[in-house]
Amino acid sequence: MAAALGQAPGTRTASRCAPETVQGTHAFEIARHSLHKGMGAGRFLRSAAFAVGGHQWCIRYYPDGDVLEECRGYVSVYLELLSKRSEVRAFFEFKMYNHLTKSSTTILHTKAAVLFSTMDASKSSSSFGSPKFMMSGILEVQYLRDDDIVIECDISVIKPPLVGKTTMASEFELVGKTTMSSDFELLRRMLPSDLSSNFRNLLETKEGADVTFMVGGEAFPAHRIVLAARSAVFKAELFGPVGADDRDHITVEEMQPVIFKALLHFIYADTFPRAIMNDFCGDDAREFTKHLLVAADRYAMGRLKLICENFLCRNLDVETVAVTLSLADQHNCTKLKDACIEYMNSSNKISDVIASQGGFCMPARALYFSSMEEYMLWYVRVDLTWM
Numbered sequence: 095m096a097a098a099l100g101q102a103p104g105t106r107t108a109s110r111c112a113p114e115t116v117q118g119t120h121a122f123e124i125a126r127h128s129l130h131k132g133m134g135a136g137r138f139l140r141s142a143a144f145a146v147g148g149h150q151w152c153i154r155y156y157p158d159g160d161v162l163e164e165c166r167g168y169v170s171v172y173l174e175l176l177s178k179r180s181e182v183r184a185f186f187e188f189k190m191y192n193h194l195t196k197s198s199t200t201i202l203h204t205k206a207a208v209l210f211s212t213m214d215a216s217k218s219s220s221s222f223g224s225p226k227f228m229m230s231g232i233l234e235v236q237y238l239r240d241d242d243i244v245i246e247c248d249i250s251v252i253k254p255p256l257v258g259k260t261t262m263a264s265e266f267e268l269v270g271k272t273t274m275s276s277d278f279e280l281l282r283r284m285l286p287s288d289l290s291s292n293f294r295n296l297l298e299t300k301e302g303a304d305v306t307f308m309v310g311g312e313a314f315p316a317h318r319i320v321l322a323a324r325s326a327v328f329k330a331e332l333f334g335p336v337g338a339d340d341r342d343h344i345t346v347e348e349m350q351p352v353i354f355k356a357l358l359h360f361i362y363a364d365t366f367p368r369a370i371m372n373d374f375c376g377d378d379a380r381e382f383t384k385h386l387l388v389a390a391d392r393y394a395m396g397r398l399k400l401i402c403e404n405f406l407c408r409n410l411d412v413e414t415v416a417v418t419l420s421l422a423d424q425h426n427c428t429k430l431k432d433a434c435i436e437y438m439n440s441s442n443k444i445s446d447v448i449a450s451q452g453g454f455c456m457p458a459r460a461l462y463f464s465s466m467e468e469y470m471l472w473y474v475r476v477d478l479t480w481m
Contacts, residue, residue: 114253118146121191122153122245127238131230136161143176147184147251150176155245160225169230171202172223173247175210182251183207188223189246193239194400198246199365201228207252231379232368235405293320294363305332306343312351313343314358324361327393349392353385360390360398380409384421391425399427407433 122141124130130139141153154172159165173186187203202224211219237243296302296317303315322329346354352370359367374382387402389395406418407430415434422430 111255113255115185115250116147116253117248117250118144119246119248120144120146120151120153122155122247123242124155124245125242127157127241127243130157133157135159135165138170138172140174146249147182147253149180149182149251151247151249152176153245153247154221154223157230162225165225167229167231168226169228169233170223170225171227171245172221173249174221175212178212181209181211181213183209184252185250186222187248188227189248190228190233190237191244191246192236194236194397194404229368229371231405232366232371234408235401236366291363294359296320297358297362305341307354308343308345309349309354310351314351314354316358321361325393325395349389350385352382353389356382356386357389357393357395357398360395366398366401377414380406380414383409384418387421387427388425399425400429403427403430406430410434410437 120141124139135158136156137158138154138156141155143150143152145151152174154170154174156165156170159168160170171188173188175182185204185207187200189198189200191198204222208222209219210222211217233243300315303317305316305318305321307314307316318332322333356367356370359365359370371379371382383402383405387399387406390399390402403422410418410433415437419431419434421427422434
C-alpha cells in the first residue's frame with residue numbers, strides 16, 4: 095500500500111484523427127441547347143473529364159430526362175466517377191448559373207457523404223444525382239440565355255483519415271484550439287447555405303405570422319417584416335408613415351389565390367415557384383405567368399417580373415401575341431414588347447394576328463402610322479379594348 099502511494103502519477107497522452115477534404119468545381123457549358131432537345135429519354139451529354147481529389151469525374155446531362163416515366167418534362171443531371179476500381183466518399187452540389195442575377199443558384203446538394211464506387215460493374219453506384227433535376231420549362235425561363243446554359247458542380251472528396259502523432263494532453267488541447275477556425279471553414283464550404291429553405295419553412299409553418307391576407311376567400315398568413323424587406327410596396331403599405339396598415343387581416347382585391355401564393359413563395363424563397371407551376375401546362379402555364387407578372391409589377395418585385403417576361407418571350411404564338419403585347423405595354427415590359435413586335439415582323443404573321451382577334455381592316459388603318467410597330471401599339475391600346 096505504501097509502495098503504491100509512492101508511485102509517480104501515470105502520463106496522459108492523446109492522438110487526433112482529422113479527416114481531410116479536397117474541393118473542386120467544374121462548370122459544364124451547353125451551347126445551342128435547343129438542338130439537344132429531342133435526343134430522347136435516357137440519352138445524355140457528358141462533360142469533359144475533370145480531376146478532384148486524385149479521381150476522375152464527369153457530369154451527365156439528360157435534356158429529355160432519364161428513362162423513368164416520372165421524368166417526362168424534366169431534365170436529369172448526375173455526377174459520375176470515372177476512375178476504374180475506385181471507391182470515393184464525397185459531398186457534391188449542383189448549381190445553375192442565373193443570367194438574370196449574375197450568380198449561381200444551388201439546385202441539389204448532398205447533406206451526407208455519398209459513396210461512389212466502380213469496384214463492381216454490376217452495381218450502379220458510380221453515379222449519383224437527380225432524375226427530376228428541374229422542369230424543362232423552368233430551366234428555359236430562369237437559366238437559358240442565348241440558347242446556352244451552365245451547370246456547375248462543387249465536389250468535396252473525403253481523403254482517408256490521418257491519425258496524428260501521440261502528444262501530451264496539454265499539447266493536444268492546444269492543437270484543438272488552433273485548428274478550430276479551419277474546421278469551421280471546412281464545414282462552411284461543404285455545407286451550402288440553407289437560408290432560402292429556412293425562410294420557405296417560415297412561410298409553410300406560419301410560425302410567428304403577424305398578418306393575414308385574404309385573397310379570393312383564402313387566408314394567407316405572413317410576416318410583415320419579411321414582406322417589407324422584399325417589397326417597397328408592402329413596406330409602404332405595412333409600415334409607411336402615412337396610413338400604415340396595422341390590421342390583422344388585409345383583403346387583396348383583383349388577384350387569384352394561386353397567384354398570391356406564388357408571389358409569397360418568391361418573396362420568401364427567392365426562387366420561381368416551380369412546385370406551383372407544375373400544376374399548369376401549355377396555355378394554362380402562359381396565363382398563370384401573365385397574372386404573376388401583373389402581381390410582380392403591382393408589388394414592385396422587379397426580378398420576378400423579369401423572370402415572367404422571359405418565359406412569355408419564349409412562348410409566343412399567333413393567337414395570344416396581341417394580348418401579350420397589350421399586357422407588355424400596360425406594365426412597361428420593354429423586353430416583352432420588343433419580343434412581340436419582332437415575332438410578328440419576323441414571321442410575317444401580322445395579318446394572321448389581327449384575324450385571330452376578329453379585326454380585318456389592318457392594311458387601311460396602318461397607312462396612317464409611320465411604322466407597323468406604331469400601328470400595333472395603337473391596335474392593342476384601342477382596337478383590342480373595344481372587342
